[in-house]
Amino acid sequence: MAERTPSAQELHRRAVATYVKAGGEESVQRVITAVQGLTKKLDQWYARQLVDLELTAGEWAVVTSLAKAGESLTPTQLAELTNVAPSSMTHRLDKLAERGLVERSPDAENRTRIFVSLTDAGWQLFSVAIRGSDVVESDVLQDLSDAERGELARLLEVVIARLDDIDA
Amino acid sequence: MAERTPSAQELHRRAVATYVKAGGEESVQRVITAVQGLTKKLDQWYARQLVDLELTAGEWAVVTSLAKAGESLTPTQLAELTNVAPSSMTHRLDKLAERGLVERSPDAENRTRIFVSLTDAGWQLFSVAIRGSDVVESDVLQDLSDAERGELARLLEVVIARLDDIDA
DNA sequence: TGCGAAGTATTCGATATCGAAATATTAGCA
DNA sequence: TGCTAATATTTCGATATCGAATACTTCGCA
Numbered sequence: 001m002a003e004r005t006p007s008a009q010e011l012h013r014r015a016v017a018t019y020v021k022a023g024g025e026e027s028v029q030r031v032i033t034a035v036q037g038l039t040k041k042l043d044q045w046y047a048r049q050l051v052d053l054e055l056t057a058g059e060w061a062v063v064t065s066l067a068k069a070g071e072s073l074t075p076t077q078l079a080e081l082t083n084v085a086p087s088s089m090t091h092r093l094d095k096l097a098e099r100g101l102v103e104r105s106p107d108a109e110n111r112t113r114i115f116v117s118l119t120d121a122g123w124q125l126f127s128v129a130i131r132g133s134d135v136v137e138s139d140v141l142q143d144l145s146d147a148e149r150g151e152l153a154r155l156l157e158v159v160i161a162r163l164d165d166i167d168a
Numbered sequence: 169m170a171e172r173t174p175s176a177q178e179l180h181r182r183a184v185a186t187y188v189k190a191g192g193e194e195s196v197q198r199v200i201t202a203v204q205g206l207t208k209k210l211d212q213w214y215a216r217q218l219v220d221l222e223l224t225a226g227e228w229a230v231v232t233s234l235a236k237a238g239e240s241l242t243p244t245q246l247a248e249l250t251n252v253a254p255s256s257m258t259h260r261l262d263k264l265a266e267r268g269l270v271e272r273s274p275d276a277e278n279r280t281r282i283f284v285s286l287t288d289a290g291w292q293l294f295s296v297a298i299r300g301s302d303v304v305e306s307d308v309l310q311d312l313s314d315a316e317r318g319e320l321a322r323l324l325e326v327v328i329a330r331l332d333d334i335d336a
Numbered sequence: 337t338g339c340g341a342a343g344t345a346t347t348c349g350a351t352a353t354c355g356a357a358a359t360a361t362t363a364g365c366a
Numbered sequence: 367t368g369c370t371a372a373t374a375t376t377t378c379g380a381t382a383t384c385g386a387a388t389a390c391t392t393c394g395c396a
Contacts, residue, residue, distance in 0.1 A: 005245070008328050008329075009325075015236040019236075019298055022235070022295045022299070023299045024298055025302060027270075029302075029317065034321060034324035035210075035324065036325075037331075038328060038331075058352085067188075068183040070186065074374075077396090087353080087354070087355075087356090090377085091352070092353095096197070110362070110374090111362085112361045113373085113375085126190060130192055134191065135192060138193060139194055141195075142201060145328050150195065152320070152324070153195070156202035159308055160176050161177045162176045162308065255347080255382050256344090256385080259382070278343095278344090278391075279392085280345070280392065
């Protein structure tokens with residue numbers, strides 16, 4: 001019957017302890033581990049919502065990438081943004097185009113390139129999904145005051161501002 | 169030649185704006201988007217490191233799950249922890265066992281169950297990888313003071329403490 | 337005790353993903 | 367201009383993943 005699954009908090013505690021023991025720095029691991037644990041949990045919830053929309057996580061990643069970019073993107077860019085091999089994007093786009101969520105259009109200036117964009121139906125699906133996930137996300141942050149949310153966002157944004165300087 | 173890829177900061181700004189426009193709440197989206205953007209970037213770096221270790225991200229997830237748990241886990245538990253179908257775990261464990269990184273042992277008390285644990289070689293690989301990734305992770309947080317790291321960790325841990333109450 | 341329901345790992349067929357090769361276009365430069 | 371290297375997408379064969387079905391064990395309870 002298996003022992004019950006440990007709480008997320010307990011998992012986090014153990015994870016940090018393990019990483020520190022393995023040679024990681026505690027102040028680093030507390031943050032990184034928490035960020036990853038949170039993402040994993042969110043991903044599980046999204047997966048559940050996506051079933052209703054008959055989308056895979058990978059397809060959803062394409063839709064959000066296009067929505068967030070606010071402009072057309074090439075298959076290669078989409079592959080990078082969604083952490084997938086370029087060759088995999090071909091099939092994903094085939095499926096999404098077949099469902100009428102995205103469309104491919106040739107670049108007149110560079111005929112090796114193709115632009116992918118969201119259709120109206122794609123935008124509509126995006127809006128529906130976002131309003132659904134915002135509910136869960138609000139619940140997740142419910143124990144933080146407005147001031148704390150602002151501070152949390154600020155600190156994370158400091159970290160993000162540094163990201164590009166690292167692998168450069 | 170494609171326009172250069174926008175900075176992580178710019179991507180974050182746009183993403184938040186898009187989500188807010190689609191009906192999300194700003195204080196929520198600033199945090200959630202930042203967390204996800206950070207994880208995505210980290211995943212890209214890990215992927216690069218894992219190539220050297222000849223491990224896939226999925227295999228690495230199994231190794232870390234076992235290390236963090238600090239005890240044996242069943243294939244089903246590993247599948248849940250790594251967000252993968254139970255049937256997929258069978259093959260992953262086959263490969264990992266073949267390489268001598270994990271081992272399966274029967275549960276004497278429940279013969280439907282199998283316990284998976286890290287071998288010495290598995291632990292060793294884990295340590296090497298952690299020390300490698302800690303370098304990158306430290307770089308990521310380099311713009312935060314010790315106090316800020318502590319505050320960031322504290323806020324994230326408040327959020328984590330709530331996770332289990334949500335889908336319950 | 338006996339028996340149906342639930343739990344656990346695996347197998348199996350269909351699909352998705354990967355890395356390398358193929359195809360086509362463009363860029364750089366002598 | 368002509369030629370090589372770099373880019374961008376797709377195709378292709380091998381592998382990984384998924385969901386459903388299978389085989390087996392244990393649990394709940396009459």
